[in-house]
Amino acid sequence: MAVRELSPKSSISLQIMEDIAPGGDVFAIVQPLAAPRRVVSGAAGADPEAAVIVEADEGTDIAPLLARAEAKQVADLGGGLYAAIxxxxxASIVYEHANVRFVEAQKQKRTMLEKALVDGMVGLPSSRKVAGRGDGVVVGIIDSGFDLSHPAFRDGNNKLRVDALLEQKFNGTTFSAREFSTAQLEAGWNTGGNRPGFDEDGHGTHVASIAAGSPFNAVSGVAPDARFVLVKTDFIRLAEATKWCFDKADGRPAVVNMSLGGHHGAHDGASAEERALDRLSGPGRIVVLAAGNERIDNIHVGARLAEGQTETATLDMSTEEGGITIVCWYGNKDRFDVSLVSPSGTVMAAPGMNREAKFNANGARVTIGRTAQTRHKSVEVLIDARIKSSTDLSDFKGWKLRVTCTKAEPGRFDAWITGNGRFRDGAFVESARTIGLPATATRVIAVASHVTKNAWRSDDGPQTAPAAVVGRSSRFSSRGPTRDGREKPEISAPGEMITAALAAGSEEAENSERAGTPTRTLTIEGTSMATPFVSGVIALMLERRHQLDPEGVVAALQATAVKDAHTGPTNWTPEYGHGKISAQALVNHVNQMAPSAVVVTAAGSLLADVGQAYARPAAAPQAKRVGSGGKKKTGVARKAKKKR
Structure with missing residues (x-):
């Protein structure tokens, strides 16, 4: 076992990246899903880069420091927070500086209408029940990409409704970003063009069309007259993407949608990324995030332990993604002994405070670090297990996370698996507190999913999902509260089964059980689909009240949420938040307020794929094919398994 000191001024993940020997996988610790696109630190070419958020003393000029560290793509997020590569x-040049409080490595996230429009009280294009169409409002979508040839992105004159598109890229070593204007997008999406922002996955096209798609095939998005600003994201630099969206709105009211998330963090709203999103939010600037799809995935263990009590959770790792990371958190007044035990019985104990230990067991390289995190008022124990090559894959079943409480004030312990692994059923496994980051931020709106449809038509004919009970919370929809006890999610919206735009040539288009090729539609489910429904409704609210702030949105959601036999009468539940959304009631509620003035100006210019999209897998196990039809494709099913 090798032990070294850790700095309390940097995330453990960043310091492990610094410490990995040549030939190791530098990015596995922050990108557990990047296996097909990783490069190792010993490879030829540029030195690997990290996307970070730097927290400095407010008012301090850290430009010279960042220049000395050869930082690039620096973005001032406000309040002493800076995003940089x-x-x-x-990295140590930055976090060891006296005026820097903390440096946090940004973590990878994943991508997680007709019936939805009716049940959400919007109405079909021919019979809308809600006033307004989003005119004068900007809808930002940060997602996997977009099929801009689809009629959902074009107006009645076949002109793009997109003011700008930002394409973030990560090639396994370095980061880059490029902006495209409307004119460049029009040219790029002409026949034979380079199709900027192309959606290889299909997730982003579907999401954007739900929020604000133009009418097509007798349906439309919730706010079909809003303007789009779009980000094809690397699923890492979310704060920078959000700032770009608000900057491009250029004074117009805007709502930014992120149907994605992850679990590499404290789930308490105090991470640098979460606080950056809180600062970027404000009057006329609303951020909406998917709550997550992990309720039944056994990715979380948690409980209050008494002094002397030991709990053990058995876990299995998938070998497809090269290993897993477990992030453990407990209060700074508590004391816990934490160990990972291999199937052969090797005990790998977490070292003392601000230390990191390395082990080898059962074909895995294991790194365990422990640091006190002042801004979280908590202690983090990070366990990273990487599978060595030529290893007996059976060795990755039956590992154990063993936790003993040695001081309880109050003795709460939580841990989440990131990457493709799961805890086996047991008393320590908890479906609560599975809201993903950054939906646990204080000022963002977190959205849960409920069922509004369980039958649809596809290229394979009629389909049903009999386990999806109409009106009930979706079985996958992550449950609150946050680790620090705040009421998340705020609202539930239609998320299963949602029919919206299909991206031509995408992986989703290969799934004949879900794609409707003649109508250019796709039917999938997830909090990813519920989130843009809410974003679209908020666009309608902003159309009337331009300076509505996040607190005003939450108050309106709380005042108008629908209660029924499924939600129960209580003000908030872990599954539904304050209840089910009603667009009609929300817009009526806002219409009772005095409208505010806004100056609508032209969008400005830019100054100087990996991911969990919160869509459930396209070939979801509960979907049952009942019709005959075309031959079922298998490519998406393989990809979907990887994305879980």
């Missing part, structure tokens, strides 16, 4: 080997 830094070479991994120079």
């Amino acid at each position: 830094v070479p991994v080997k120079k």
Whole structure:
């Protein structure tokens, strides 16, 4: 076992990236799903870079420091928070500086209408029940990409309704970003063009069309007259993407949608990324995030332990993604002994405070670090297990996370698996507190999913999902509250089974059980689909009240949420938040307020794929094919399994 000191001024993940020997996988610790696109630190070419958020003393000029660390793509997020790209080997130059409070490596996230429009009280294009269409409002979508040839993105004159598109890229070593204007997008999406922002996955096209798609095939998005600003994201630099969206709105009211998330963090709203999103939110600037799809995935263990009590959770790792990371958190007044036990019985104990230990067991390289996190008022124990090559894959079943409480004030312990692994059923496994980051931020709106449809038509004919009970919370929809006890999600919206735009040539288009090729539609489910429904409704609210702030949105959601036999009468539940959304009631509620003035100006210019999209897998196990039809494709099913 090798032990070294850790700095309390940097995330454990960033320091492990610095410490990985040549030939190791530098990015596995923050990108557990990037296996097909990873490069190792010993590979030829540029030094690996890390996307970070730097928290400095407010008012301090850290530009010279960042220049000395060779940082690039620096973005001032406000309040002393700066996003930047830094070479991994120079990260310590930043976090060791006296005026820097903390440096956090940004973590990878994943991508997680007709019936939905009716049940959400919007109405079909021919019979809308709600006033307004989003005119003068900007809808930002940060997602996997977009099929801009689809009629959902074009007006009645076949002109793009997109003011700008930002394409973030990560090639396994370095980060880049490029902006495209409307004119460049029109040219790029002409026949033979380079199709900027192309949606290889299909998730982003579907999401965007739900929020604000133009009418097609007798349906439309919730706010079909809003303008789009779009980000094809690397699923890492979310705060920078959000700032770009609000900047491009250029004074117009805007709502930014992120149907994605992850679990690499404290789930308490105090991470640098979450606080950056809180600061970017404000009057006329609303951020909406998917709550997550992990309720039944056994990715979380948690409980209050008494002094002397030991709990053990058995876990299995998938070998497809090269390993897993377990992030453990407990209050700074508590004391816990934490160990990972291999199937052969090797006990790998977490070291003391601000230390990191390395082990080898059962074909895995295991790194365990422990640091006190002042801004979280908590202690983090991070366990990273990487599978060595030529290893007996059976060795990755039956590992154990063993936790003993040695001081309880109050003795609460929580841990989440990131990457493709799961805890086996047991008393320590908890479906509560499975809201993903950054939906646990304080000022963002977190959206849960409920069922509004369980039958649809596809290329394979009629389909049904008999386990999806109409009106009930979706079985996958993550449950609140946050780790620090706040009421998340705020609202539930239609998320299963949602028919919206299909991206031509995408992986989703290969799933004949879900794709409707002649109508250019796709039917999938997830909090990913519920979230843009809410974003679209908020666009309608902003159309009337331009300066509505996040607190005003939450108050309106709380005042108008629908209660029924499924939600129960209580003000808030872990499954539904304050209840089910009613667009009609929300817009009527806002219409009772005095409208505010806004200056609508032209969009400005830019100054100087990996991911969990919160869509459930396209070939979901509960979907049952009942009709005959075309031959079922298998490519998406393989990809969907990887995305879980």
